[in-house]
Amino acid sequence: MYLLIVMVVYILFAKVFIDWKRWKEFYPTVQYYIICNLLYNFIFYQHTLWRYKAVTVSWLNHTIIEIAFSLFILPVVIMMYLQYFPKGRKKYFYIGIWVAYFSVIEWIFTKKGLFVYENGWNGWWSLLFNVISFVIIRLHYKRPAFAMMISIPIIIILLYFFHPALHELK
Numbered sequence: 510m511y512l513l514i515v516m517v518v519y520i521l522f523a524k525v526f527i528d529w530k531r532w533k534e535f536y537p538t539v540q541y542y543i544i545c546n547l548l549y550n551f552i553f554y555q556h557t558l559w560r561y562k563a564v565t566v567s568w569l570n571h572t573i574i575e576i577a578f579s580l581f582i583l584p585v586v587i588m589m590y591l592q593y594f595p596k597g598r599k600k601y602f603y604i605g606i607w608v609a610y611f612s613v614i615e616w617i618f619t620k621k622g623l624f625v626y627e628n629g630w631n632g633w634w635s636l637l638f639n640v641i642s643f644v645i646i647r648l649h650y651k652r653p654a655f656a657m658m659i660s661i662p663i664i665i666i667l668l669y670f671f672h673p674a675l676h677e678l679k
Contacts, residue, residue: 527588531592535591543580553671
């Protein structure tokens with residue numbers, strides 16, 4: 510039930526806050542982030558760092574929630590974030606607001622048992638990940654090739670620290 514409520518809220522956000530005449534401008538960055546997010550879920554399928562947990566119905570598992578998040582919520586968030594991105598020093602505050610927003614929502618979901626940390630991940634890692642994510646989203650929007658090049662070492666670092674198969678190679 511909560512997933513439906515969250516999706517309805519973000520659909521309303523999309524209707525009110527997004528200039529849909531500009532969707533093609535944001536599409537490559539939305540696509541990039543969705544691909545990265547789903548790739549994480551594929552690579553870490555058997556060893557998640559975090560997962561969504563439904564408390565209402567048994568069939569609502571991490572995979573279904575993640576697909577809804579990736580296809581409905583992320584595009585709205587990314588388009589809103591990029592559409593209103595300010596110039597000058599205000600951009601640091603703006604990024605901070607989005608990082609705080611995502612981190613607080615995650616904290617609330619964690620406290621309610623709807624979001625679970627696993628395998629060494631915690632709220633501090635998520636905070637750092639949110640900072641990196643919002644910086645990379647903006648960077649991808651402005652300089653896609655450079656953002657993809659920067660993403661590769663970030664992915665390698667995450668794999669090294671958190672994927673157990675890589676620890677067996679030592």
